Amino acid sequence: MKKVYLETFGCQMNVSDSERVATSLELKGFAITSDEKAADVVLFNTCSVREKAEHKLYARVGRLRKSRTKMPVVGIMGCVAQLEGETLFKKISGVDFVIGTKAVSRVSDAIGKVLDGKQFVADLGDRELNYDWNVAASQRHSPYVAFIPIIEGCNKFCTYCIVPFSRGREVSLTASEIIRQVLRLRREGVKEIHLIGQNVNSYRPKNQSGLGAFKGATPFAKLLRAVAATGIERIKFNTSFPRDFHADIVEAINENENLCNWVHLPVQSGSDRVLKAMRRGHTIASYMKMIDNLKASKREISLTTDIIVGFPGETAEDFEETVKAVEYCEYDAAYIFKYSPRPGTPAFNMTDSVSADEKTERFSRLEAVQKNSQNKTLQRYLGQTLKVLPEKESANYSNQLSSHSTCHKVVNFEASADMLGNVVDVRISDVKANSLFGVMV
Numbered sequence: 317m318k319k320v321y322l323e324t325f326g327c328q329m330n331v332s333d334s335e336r337v338a339t340s341l342e343l344k345g346f347a348i349t350s351d352e353k354a355a356d357v358v359l360f361n362t363c364s365v366r367e368k369a370e371h372k373l374y375a376r377v378g379r380l381r382k383s384r385t386k387m388p389v390v391g392i393m394g395c396v397a398q399l400e401g402e403t404l405f406k407k408i409s410g411v412d413f414v415i416g417t418k419a420v421s422r423v424s425d426a427i428g429k430v431l432d433g434k435q436f437v438a439d440l441g442d443r444e445l446n447y448d449w450n451v452a453a454s455q456r457h458s459p460y461v462a463f464i465p466i467i468e469g470c471n472k473f474c475t476y477c478i479v480p481f482s483r484g485r486e487v488s489l490t491a492s493e494i495i496r497q498v499l500r501l502r503r504e505g506v507k508e509i510h511l512i513g514q515n516v517n518s519y520r521p522k523n524q525s526g527l528g529a530f531k532g533a534t535p536f537a538k539l540l541r542a543v544a545a546t547g548i549e550r551i552k553f554n555t556s557f558p559r560d561f562h563a564d565i566v567e568a569i570n571e572n573e574n575l576c577n578w579v580h581l582p583v584q585s586g587s588d589r590v591l592k593a594m595r596r597g598h599t600i601a602s603y604m605k606m607i608d609n610l611k612a613s614k615r616e617i618s619l620t621t622d623i624i625v626g627f628p629g630e631t632a633e634d635f636e637e638t639v640k641a642v643e644y645c646e647y648d649a650a651y652i653f654k655y656s657p658r659p660g661t662p663a664f665n666m667t668d669s670v671s672a673d674e675k676t677e678r679f680s681r682l683e684a685v686q687k688n689s690q691n692k693t694l695q696r697y698l699g700q701t702l703k704v705l706p707e708k709e710s711a712n713y714s715n716q717l718s719s720h721s722t723c724h725k726v727v728n729f730e731a732s733a734d735m736l737g738n739v740v741d742v743r744i745s746d747v748k749a750n751s752l753f754g755v756m757v
């Protein structure tokens with residue numbers, strides 16, 4: 317039996333693809349191993365969102381080459397594979413096969429061809445109509461939490477972003493397929509599902525059957541209610557695209573306890589001029605209106621965001637607008653990135669006017685502003701009782717379990733491992749920079 321080692325970079329969509337690739341490889345007679353050294357096949361699922369992410373792959377294959385006297389079969393899948401295709405064979409020596417983002421069900425065919433002696437096997441073809449979306453319980457990243465893609469690809473073409481090129485156009489899964497997945501996961505004991513996609517609120521299946529009975533102005537709000545009606549314990553979703561984030565989503569959260577009180581809404585910049593150049597489709601005023609609406613919600617909804625600093629043409633004044641927006645929104649967490657030019661995107665041809673030093677300075681300043689704001693914002697949890705799902709034993713604190721709250725905060729508390737996978741109430745007694753501590757009640 318050939319052993320396959322699979323390493324994943326990038327976003328939840330890649331994690332989810334890897335879970336299905338591992339599932340199908342196992343069905344086809346391969347063994348999935350976590351021991352890279354013992355593997356006959358090493359497969360990397362890659363990300364190209366920033367230059368650094370892409371460099372990780374090159375460095376990683378280099379390390380693999382050094383660690384082996386006889387190279388295993390090496391395969392590259394994911395966004396770098398889709399974008400680079402056969403040029404990867406020239407760029408990285410030792411690569412045997414390349415699998416595009418829609419060809420993930422055919423990894424075993426590619427391995428078979430390489431084992432039969434074929435060189436440089438590439439498959440950038442389309443997904444088959446009867447593609448199997450199931451993930452075997454043994455291949456899920458967690459026994460208690462599962463990812464369900466609801467929409468693939470992206471039609472937004474934000475000018476800095478490579479994703480529309482690596483993942484293609486938006487395709488929504490049918491509601492019946494999604495509900496089938498949720499019910500199966502529930503039967504298997506999964507407590508929390510994440511409905512994932514580059515823009516979940518752009519969800520628009522060709523066939524809307526199964527959604528008719530549910531309220532909502534948009535198919536996504538209807539889907540949220542349909543998934544809530546399955547009775548699964550906790551439902552989270554990300555990422556939300558501000559332009560398509562409608563009030564009906566907040567209404568659905570307010571009316572369904574199992575829709576979790578957390579929204580990830582990437583603002584990217586606080587300057588209208590930059591937002592326009594990024595082609596985000598929202599203004600800072602329209603964004604803040606959404607934030608006000610979320611904050612006015614009956615339930616306390618936690619907010620997180622993504623921000624890019626140093627976009628081409630971003631002036632010191634534009635950056636100050638971003639600082640103001642961050643102070644205004646009082647995020648529970650913000651993921652801040654330095655702009656990274658991606659070949660093939662419209663922004664790549666704009667003059668990258670912000671120097672590397674200036675990018676670093678803006679990054680550090682914004683990080684400090686967010687840290688300061690977060691320190692204050694998170695204090696509101698002190699004394700609150702949160703419903704948490706313990707997922708694993710804490711790596712840093714002995715006798716503690718690491719969990720996530722419904723508002724998606726990391727919460728550590730003392731309990732024995734037999735509590736893993738059981739939703740419990742924890743009263744928060746201490747607030748650290750990025751996590752909360754509490755006592756089970």
Ligand code: SAH
Pocket residue numbers: 365366476477478479513514515555556557582584622623624653654655656657658
């Ligand atoms: N679909 C999501 C997230 C896409 S990628 C959305 O629309 O927001 C995750 C984050 O990476 C983005 O939100 C953005 O902040 C960041 N990002 C994407 N392209 C980037 C680039 N070229 N340079 C720096 N950060 C980038």
Ligand code: SF4
Pocket residue numbers: 470471472473474477478479480514515557
């Ligand atoms: Fe990229 Fe914009 Fe699409 Fe998000 S919405 S994946 S940032 S193009």
Ligand code: F3S
Pocket residue numbers: 325326327328329330362363364365394395478479482483
């Ligand atoms: Fe990266 Fe592709 Fe996801 S570029 S962020 S792995 S969609």
